[in-house]
Amino acid sequence: MLSFERKAIKYLKENAVTVFLLFVTLGGILGRIFLWDIVSSDMAVYLKWYKRAEECGGLPGLYALGQRIKGYNALFQLLISILVHIPGEPLYKMKLTWMLFDLLLAAGLGRLVRENCGAEEQKAKIFGALAYGACFLSMNVIFNSAAWGQSDSVYVSLIIWSLVWLLRGRHLKAFLLLGTAFAFKLQTVFILPFYFYYYLSEQSFSCLYFLTVPGVFALSALPRQLVRLLSPIRAEAAVETFSSAAPVKLSGLIDVYIGQIASGGQMCIEYPGFWSFLPNSLPEAGGFEDFYKFRLTAVLFAGLVLLALIFLFLRRGGKKSREEYLFAAFLLSFTTVYFLPCMIDRYGYLYEVLALALVFADKRTMLPALGLLLTIIYHYAGRVGMESLPITLPQLSLIMLLLYGVYLVLFLSRGKEEKDAGI
Amino acid sequence: MPAFEKKLTDWLKKHLDLLFVLAVAALGLALRYPLHSLHAAVPGGQGSVAAIFADLLPAAAGAWLLHSIGEKQWKCTLAFALLFLSPAAIFSSAVYGSFEAVTVGLCIGSFLLLREKKHVPAFVLYALACMSGFYAWLFLPAFLFCYLYEERFSLLLFALPGAGSLLRVLAENAGFRLRGGYLPEGLAGGKLYVDCASFWAFLKGNEELLFRRYLPLAWVLPAALVAAWIFLFCRKNRKYDEEDLLLAVFPLVQLAAYFLPGADSLSAICISVPAWILALIRPQLIPVALLLDLSGVIPMAGAIYGAEWMPVSLQAQSWIRAAALAAEVCLCLKRKKKA
Numbered sequence: 001m002l003s004f005e006r007k008a009i010k011y012l013k014e015n016a017v018t019v020f021l022l023f024v025t026l027g028g029i030l031g032r033i034f035l036w037d038i039v040s041s042d043m044a045v046y047l048k049w050y051k052r053a054e055e056c057g058g059l060p061g062l063y064a065l066g067q068r069i070k071g072y073n074a075l076f077q078l079l080i081s082i083l084v085h086i087p088g089e090p091l092y093k094m095k096l097t098w099m100l101f102d103l104l105l106a107a108g109l110g111r112l113v114r115e116n117c118g119a120e121e122q123k124a125k126i127f128g129a130l131a132y133g134a135c136f137l138s139m140n141v142i143f144n145s146a147a148w149g150q151s152d153s154v155y156v157s158l159i160i161w162s163l164v165w166l167l168r169g170r171h172l173k174a175f176l177l178l179g180t181a182f183a184f185k186l187q188t189v190f191i192l193p194f195y196f197y198y199y200l201s202e203q204s205f206s207c208l209y210f211l212t213v214p215g216v217f218a219l220s221a222l223p224r225q226l227v228r229l230l231s232p233i234r235a236e237a238a239v240e241t242f243s244s245a246a247p248v249k250l251s252g253l254i255d256v257y258i259g260q261i262a263s264g265g266q267m268c269i270e271y272p273g274f275w276s277f278l279p280n281s282l283p284e285a286g287g288f289e290d291f292y293k294f295r296l297t298a299v300l301f302a303g304l305v306l307l308a309l310i311f312l313f314l315r316r317g318g319k320k321s322r323e324e325y326l327f328a329a330f331l332l333s334f335t336t337v338y339f340l341p342c343m344i345d346r347y348g349y350l351y352e353v354l355a356l357a358l359v360f361a362d363k364r365t366m367l368p369a370l371g372l373l374l375t376i377i378y379h380y381a382g383r384v385g386m387e388s389l390p391i392t393l394p395q396l397s398l399i400m401l402l403l404y405g406v407y408l409v410l411f412l413s414r415g416k417e418e419k420d421a422g423i
Numbered sequence: 424m425p426a427f428e429k430k431l432t433d434w435l436k437k438h439l440d441l442l443f444v445l446a447v448a449a450l451g452l453a454l455r456y457p458l459h460s461l462h463a464a465v466p467g468g469q470g471s472v473a474a475i476f477a478d479l480l481p482a483a484a485g486a487w488l489l490h491s492i493g494e495k496q497w498k499c500t501l502a503f504a505l506l507f508l509s510p511a512a513i514f515s516s517a518v519y520g521s522f523e524a525v526t527v528g529l530c531i532g533s534f535l536l537l538r539e540k541k542h543v544p545a546f547v548l549y550a551l552a553c554m555s556g557f558y559a560w561l562f563l564p565a566f567l568f569c570y571l572y573e574e575r576f577s578l579l580l581f582a583l584p585g586a587g588s589l590l591r592v593l594a595e596n597a598g599f600r601l602r603g604g605y606l607p608e609g610l611a612g613g614k615l616y617v618d619c620a621s622f623w624a625f626l627k628g629n630e631e632l633l634f635r636r637y638l639p640l641a642w643v644l645p646a647a648l649v650a651a652w653i654f655l656f657c658r659k660n661r662k663y664d665e666e667d668l669l670l671a672v673f674p675l676v677q678l679a680a681y682f683l684p685g686a687d688s689l690s691a692i693c694i695s696v697p698a699w700i701l702a703l704i705r706p707q708l709i710p711v712a713l714l715l716d717l718s719g720v721i722p723m724a725g726a727i728y729g730a731e732w733m734p735v736s737l738q739a740q741s742w743i744r745a746a747a748l749a750a751e752v753c754l755c756l757k758r759k760k761k762a
Contacts, residue, residue: 023647030640034640130654386627
């Protein structure tokens with residue numbers, strides 16, 4: 001072996017983490033670029049909002065854009081308005097932005113795993129790097145941002161970093177980030193049950209911290225109000241297409257979902273949730289008559305399942321390890337999305353990403369995590385111009401139920417001999 | 424018992440392994456021969472009767488490899504039988520008439536020479552393997568792993584397999600085309616997969632568009648997996664005995680084959696041969712090896728008899744393969760309990 005080779009290998013082994021992270025980052029960027037020309041139907045909607053922001057003049061026209069469009073809140077409008085001022089093709093600018101948030105998400109997941117996987121320091125560093133790689137190159141993350149053009153990594157990255165700070169014991173930072181995630185997208189609500197459980201379990205911070213969330217949500221409307229003060233003429237020209245002139249409403253935290261349940265036409269909107277075995281159409285469209293009753297039942301049922309799980313987790317007793325909290329975060333967000341009705345396919349993004357982190361904290365979850373990959377491919381296939389897989393939604397829902405059961409059993413069997421027999 | 428009978432049975436017992444191997448070889452060749460008439464029905468089939476002898480090479484190489492790491496004699500003999508009678512091997516050589524088994528056999532032989540510290544002969548043999556078939560490149564991660572782990576031989580030796588491939592490509596361009604092109608059917612034809620339960624079988628749609636859009640990602644993912652594997656298992660302080668090294672390195676070959684873009688059904692042999700070798704080191708892997716073997720055969724049969732014939736869809740098979748590979752990885756990396 002030549003001497004320079006020996007030196008090169010020595011350098012490689014001493015800086016293996018850095019080299020690996022660099023390799024994965026460059027590879028992930030390369031893999032995404034070739035998908036940027038895909039314009040999905042949802043991407044077309046984003047481009048329409050972008051065009052509207054452009055017509056409103058970008059940041060000066062922020063008030064005219066509106067506080068919220070569907071589930072996308074004030075900070076999202078701010079982001080779109082900022083993008084208007086950056087030169088470039090809107091499609092590529094948006095996808096580049098989502099990719100940057102993918103990097104933030106991957107970095108957050110790597111940090112989350114490194115600090116909470118329960119391994120010794122050197123191994124934790126390696127796991128953290130692998131978690132970063134697994135996240136940045138994960139098919140759902142790539143499909144979501146690069147192919148589909150969705151922006152789920154924006155709010156999920158903030159949630160992941162919020163979890164990092166929460167598990168470090170820095171509660172204010174954690175709730176500020178959580179509030180910021182809410183200010184981007186309302187689907188942040190899926191992680192709330194875990195925060196509630198963590199609050200009851202650790203008892204290390206006041207419930208007043210939860211008020212940070214609506215506080216940040218309200219503050220997120222500040223840029224918009226500032227613009228209104230600075231350019232009142234544009235504010236008067238608010239377009240009716242958006243709910244632009246409405247004042248900040250804290251009910252905005254949940255009213256999108258209420259609206260979805262009240263007027264949405266399906267028990268499961270392309271998501272293989274628990275309710276997808278029920279007929280999916282409104283009675284007016286010839287569907288079954290008890291549709292509306294079932295939706296209310298479904299929400300209450302989901303609430304009960306969550307309560308039961310939290311009760312079970314709390315009753316297990318003993319000091320909870322960080323890996324256990326990571327597992328609980330995954331399981332509770334999975335439960336929320338799986339058992340609530342009127343869920344859309346992308347709502348699984350948060351727990352899909354957490355499932356990756358869990359593989360490093362509990363290697364028994366590797367096979368079920370692979371099982372989730374099937375559902376991910378199903379979600380994205382139709383959305384990014386591919387043929388759907390030959391499996392129906394109810395069949396996929398059964399697979400999801402099985403996976404859910406496996407995860408639940410794995411969680412409950414963790415450190416059984418160390419727990420008090422509290423149940 | 425009469426004396427001559429006693430002598431005969433003693434002789435049989437003494438040479439049981441050899442007789443078993445000869446019997447397996449003879450019967451294995453005999454059962455392959457009638458199948459060669461199916462060549463004409465195989466799309467892209469290479470149609471050579473001589474190919475039925477091809478499987479002898481990986482079978483012998485696999486048995487020799489196990490012998491070199493100190494496995495018991497009966498396991499080595501069983502390895503020969505399993506590798507020679509594996510359904511994927513029979514389909515590949517007898518039905519398709521391909522010589523991929525020769526490529527795999529040469530790769531295993533070169534890996535064996537590498538482990539015996541005969542680096543130059545190992546790479547010369549590997550160069551021959553690369554010249555004989557594209558799928559030899561699936562063994563590159565194994566060689567890279569050994570290069571980084573041992574730090575005993577130069578990177579310059581990797582130029583030999585490169586030269587081998589280049590020679591083959593130049594020869595083809597000059598008109599000296601061996602049976603079947605060098606590149607897998609998918610890569611040559613602009614498709615992410617062809618009759619193969621690879622990872623990319625999940626992507627269905629306009630093939631040309633999928634190939635153009637997903638090809639870079641399709642190369643990045645297996646490269647990242649190999650990098651992650653080497654990163655995780657090729658650390659300074661990690662030591663392997665011969666058996667552990669095989670367990671660490673062969674799944675890498677299989678993962679590369681599973682994620683390779685443009686793979687066709689003939690890549691199945693790169694998954695099934697290592698699977699059976701590993702199964703003889705860790706018997707818990709036998710069901711996994713069986714699953715991996717069958718998941719290679721069914722698409723091959725589907726290519727002849729039509730997709731409707733297949734009991735499970737290509738996507739489901741890809742899924743089964745993924746689960747089997749994941750189980751194999753977990754079992755291979757499980758540390759042996761210390762005595």
